[in-house]
Amino acid sequence: MTDNMDPDGKKAARIDAGRLLFAQECQFVAGAATLDMLPELPLNEVAFSGRSNVGKSSLINALTNRNTLARTSNTPGRTQQINFFDLGGRLYLVDLPGHGYAKASKEKISAWTDLVNTYLKGRAKLRRVCLLVDARHGLKVTDREVMDMLDVNAVNYQIILTKVDKTNQSDLKSVLKKIEQELAKRPAAHPEVFMTSSAKGIGIEALRAELASLAEE
Template sequence: MGKSSLINALTGRNTLARTSNTPGRTQELNFFNLGGRLILVDMPGYGFAQAPKGLVEKWTRLVNGFLKGRSVLRRAVVLVDSRHGLKDSDRDMMKMLDKAAVVYQVVLTKADKLKAAELDAVQARTLEEIKGRVAAHPHLIVTSSEKGTGIPELRAELASLA
């Protein structure tokens, strides 16, 4: 479960964002207006996607173009699969966000898939890496769309931006 599953968990609506078991199904920008107070945007992923390289590059340009110079953007959320931790593609995205001065928050997903000690280690490594980043919000949130872990915390964090 990825970005779309997290949007569904945050909004409490199982079918608001279309989900799939296959990564890379989101292929355009999908806007979700939350009561006129906040708009969530589900974007194509930039890391692992089962799609041709040219299409993934197109999605990356779309995401980068959307994020750069968008003054009304309150925060970007960088979702990181806790089973893998930060990957080079995540670091590239964070570098781009730092350069563009877009505040972002890292959210670890799929926390239910790891044992407690493994999750603690991923959290520690991730916090260590983001603390030196210019535009990174310093608070790491750990979530599981399936178990509901961290969903109220992330919901409150996003609501504070509205």
């Protein structure tokens, strides 16, 4: 069967699919603070990772048109477990504890790191990791450590720049160019970088469309 839809029509269809999916009810289904608490779930998963305070919870709330689905905080390290959300019975959104700085003990941070790494390496239904990066700062050492681990374990990931409204266009272009050059050398990285602002709604529609392509039919 030949696909006769023009590029603009395909884009509109993708946008519409994303809008419809993320208009569905989204409910918290499980939280895992230890390895033995990780649930066995039937649907595809998209995980949101990133440095502490990069805006993971804000992005999840913006995608789902909710203010309180994922708890936001100005305190780095507030998310202390892996949280699973069921989106319309078609996709799980997974909010991971932030890597890097957090107001917690070394023991706790080590436990979170082991939990997150084990989840990322061995999750059969994990279709993509959205690695959030603050547009004002670009990639940091802790981001590259996560990318190295995902590359080694062949886990597909995609860079999502956050807070693009808080930087100027010249700096944003420079950060984007450096990231794209680095991604070209990484085997598990998705080549397209998404630029978003949860506060201004920038890039949310396009990211919904991208994630909808990973959902169960």
